[in-house]
Amino acid sequence: MSNLIKGIVIGIDGGGTHTRVMAADCEGNVLAYIEKGAASFHKDGQAKLNVHHAIQEALQQAGKEISDVVGLVGGIAGYDSEADLGWVQPLTDMEGLTGLNLLVNDAVVGHSGALLSEPGIIVISGTGSIIFAVNEQGRQIRNYDMYQYAASAARFLAYDVTYEVLAGNFDESDQELVQELLQFWGFSSIQELAQFALNGFIADRRERNKRFAELAPAITQAAVYNSRLAQTVCDRAVHQIMVGIEMLASYFSAQEVKVALIGSVANSEYFQQQLALRTKAGNHKSYQLVKPVFSPVAGAVLMALKQISMPITAQLLDNLARHPHSRHE
Numbered sequence: 001m002s003n004l005i006k007g008i009v010i011g012i013d014g015g016g017t018h019t020r021v022m023a024a025d026c027e028g029n030v031l032a033y034i035e036k037g038a039a040s041f042h043k044d045g046q047a048k049l050n051v052h053h054a055i056q057e058a059l060q061q062a063g064k065e066i067s068d069v070v071g072l073v074g075g076i077a078g079y080d081s082e083a084d085l086g087w088v089q090p091l092t093d094m095e096g097l098t099g100l101n102l103l104v105n106d107a108v109v110g111h112s113g114a115l116l117s118e119p120g121i122i123v124i125s126g127t128g129s130i131i132f133a134v135n136e137q138g139r140q141i142r143n144y145d146m147y148q149y150a151a152s153a154a155r156f157l158a159y160d161v162t163y164e165v166l167a168g169n170f171d172e173s174d175q176e177l178v179q180e181l182l183q184f185w186g187f188s189s190i191q192e193l194a195q196f197a198l199n200g201f202i203a204d205r206r207e208r209n210k211r212f213a214e215l216a217p218a219i220t221q222a223a224v225y226n227s228r229l230a231q232t233v234c235d236r237a238v239h240q241i242m243v244g245i246e247m248l249a250s251y252f253s254a255q256e257v258k259v260a261l262i263g264s265v266a267n268s269e270y271f272q273q274q275l276a277l278r279t280k281a282g283n284h285k286s287y288q289l290v291k292p293v294f295s296p297v298a299g300a301v302l303m304a305l306k307q308i309s310m311p312i313t314a315q316l317l318d319n320l321a322r323h324p325h326s327r328h329e
Contacts, residue, residue, distance in 0.1 A: 022058070070099040073307060080105060107124055135251050
């Protein structure tokens with residue numbers, strides 16, 4: 001244990017938009033925090049470089065060498081099966097990085113941070129979307145396991161609104177949203193948007209999805225201000241999230257299940273309001289909507305500390321909580 005205490009651990013929250021890397025000592029004191037671009041190859045062809053540069057800069061900020069790393073846990077968006085290992089493993093394949101190295105889906109580190117790996121469900125909806133649970137037996141269950149996908153990620157809201165506008169499904173309550181949509185793309189009429197759509201919007205899929213995702217905040221905000229179209233689209237997504245929550249909750253023995261929300265869409269005002277109402281109503285279970293304890297990157301740090309058999313004490317959690325990026329945004 002004495003050799004381990006001299007070392008550091010690294011936690012990675014590798015999302016579809018940002019890579020967040022946190023370095024901490026074995027008492028939970030955060031030594032460095034770095035943000036770079038996406039860690040998912042599906043979102044960014046430079047994913048490996050983004051992660052490598054983030055790790056290198058975190059070590060530099062912490063005043064440590066790569067040989068000081070005794071444990072690393074990375075949660076990677078898009079890492080869903082062994083078929084993904086070809087692009088996932090190189091993310092942390094760095095010369096000198098010989099400590100315990102564990103790569104998991106980003107939902108796992110999200111759960112570790114939000115619920116401290118205790119039984120409960122997390123909803124991640126931002127750049128991507130997943131509903132992930134750990135039940136009382138410690139079994140990890142994803143909505144993906146049943147081939148259910150809650151199409152609530154930012155880009156899906158934007159595609160959905162765009163299609164409805166092109167179909168003419170809007171009214172007076174939606175005028176500001178329609179104008180914002182046109183201005184976003186630089187058009188003055190729906191006819192111009194229609195031609196843009198007919199040409200495939202943007203040829204490159206990654207860039208197209210990224211651009212559409214940027215529209216999501218306008219949509220969730222319009223829903224708050226009673227745009228019928230925005231509310232219709234958001235309510236569809238909320239319903240799919242609830243189906244996922246309720247499906248995963250059926251694998252719990254407890255009558256009440258904790259649920260935490262992670263991501264820009266899930267934590268938007270409208271989604272929070274609607275999910276609070278719907279989880280309160282419940283179905284075969286009751287739900288306790290809780291605020292995440294820690295951020296996903298801090299959750300990765302906790303997993304890395306557990307990996308090297310460090311006891312997770314109240315003092316360690318207090319130390320970790322002192323850093324602003326350890327707290328859920």
